[in-house]
Amino acid sequence: MERLVEAFPLLVLPFVACLVIASLHCYMGLHVIRRGVIFVDLALAQCAALGAAVALIVTPLVDSHPHHHNGESPIAAVSESQLADQLSLEDDHAPVEPKPPAHATVVAEHHDHDDGTMSLTPAMSLFFALLGALLLSVARLRDERIPHEALIGIIFVVSAALTVLILSKAPHGHERMEAMLVGSILFVSWPQVTTMLAIYVVLGILHVALRRPIMRITGGGVAAAERAGVRVKLWDCLFYGSFALMVTQSVSIAGVFVVFSFLIIPAACASLFADRFAAQLILAWLVAVITTVFGLVLSAVVDVPTGASLVACFGAVLVAFAMARTLARKNHKGTS
């Protein structure tokens, strides 16, 4: 308990970030479940990761170190002979001569080490995710001889393999990839949250305004929508495009696993207990918020990585919901 109180200020920002993520992901999750394209999130997130990897490899390290261009480093290097001169005097004098610490001269410069990479990474991730989204919506075959889910799987494995190929040439690529999967929601910053919020508000408005045709494809299936005169490819483009934009934001903050959980698990729980879309959405939001609280508290009390703790809690909640559902059914049968 004491631990929780201590950790509380650290968990406020991650909690806000989770709320923002939940707002749009629960909604999109319901669409994704109804359309039966569960792994579209993993595929697009992997495309975004591929973009980040590409950005990593094409960004020259020098750009973030303008002052190192001539090989000069901010701290003057000490040579062995200089050290030898200091050391030979040491035995005679007191070794720790009081001297004001030289912290001011110490590198404060390499603050913005990743600046060069930072500026390119979001753009590259978004570009690759949108590319994946375009592929998903355009390459939909009319007669569905190859199911859409297969295409999603193919996009996922190929972009994952390409990421591995690229990162094998980048320093500590394996660790970077793991970092992308698990994320670091604990270290989220206010600017990251506000940027994400702004983008999600725009996407939210877009989806509310254009809900009819999108809902039609989700609700009745592609064939029915086409018969009704909906231009499926165009609307799919918009749907997957906004999905890609949403996922690149959240994955860069929370990692692939957490984002997938936010997308699918609250929506799945809600689908178990409600039938109407609006009711499902409200239930999904509730589930997401409550589980987030549990996940963050668990992470603070047991001191485990926050992302993994969130995912584990989501899993537990789904199990609880499934059990409740079975019980409810049994009772229902018993009474009728």
Add this chain to the structure above:
Amino acid sequence: MSPFMKRCLWLWTACIAACLPMNAKADEKLRVVTTTTDLAAIARAIGGEKVEVTSIATGREDPHFIAAKPSYMMATRKADLWIRVGLELEIGYEELILDGSRNAKIRIATPGHLDASEGVLRLEVPTQRIDRSMGDIHPLGNPHYWIDPLNGRIVAKNIGRRLAHLTPENAEYFADQTKAFQRQLDERMFGPELVGKIGGGKLWALLLKNRLEEVIDKPGQPPLGGWLAAMRPYRGRKIVTYHRSWSYFAHRFGLVVAAELEPKPGIPPSPGHVADVIKRVKAEKIKVLLMEPFYSRKAPDLVASETGIIVVQCANSVRGQPEATDYLSLMDGIVNRVSAALSR
């Protein structure tokens, strides 16, 4: 109430009673948080009873990467001093933790933030333009500098000075502690007799100027002991390492790193490169491959099965192996393992 429960209750009360005074005392201590266990070990040795030291890393992981846990930020939130290895070793996570701690006392370029690399001997400082295609090159030089005992000595001095600056009333204590630590280190490096006769600083100066022989070969001089004596027979011997993390150790004890299993620092071994290493090991009859326990053994074992090279798994961080409980025992362990393998 059953007797068992009663006993439990007593035990519980005793525990709480035991903890209370400790808590009260802990508040007076200077709270130091270090990134690595090696810095923590040295800070403990210098700070003694006046400090409470926590380390972010456990010593068993790759120090380039750390997964975020709430406790890191909680530890740093109340810290009075943050110590980093520097030379960009912690570039992946330091700022995240410092930002997350929301502790103004330990921000970069404040007295509460110490870069332990001030004034250490640095190797492999790049002299030309660098980019990512060259691997994980650190523009300020190779950051694995702590396994040169000379640098351990300098880090101790840096920490001692900064602790004294933060609590001037304890300055004398920290100065004495630093002196004592350096004396211990010198005795392990050169042997106690020689240090007693000539003095640690002078011995280091002679070693750095390559004039140690002139003095120790004089008749009547006590024999060379310690790590230097253990490693002396193997000067000039070639070894293979996994990562470019043994340069300082090799430099200090006169070993030559003939090849690294990583084709470029931080990039996992590729088939072509491993084949090259195997060729080189065979041609130059290299006997020892040195690696940290947290790297995969697959590539080293392949090289071993092809060439018979001895794979030495050796932590270069405190707590990376059970016997490495502090800085001196860490160095003991490295010297023992490497010299044992080279003697075979």
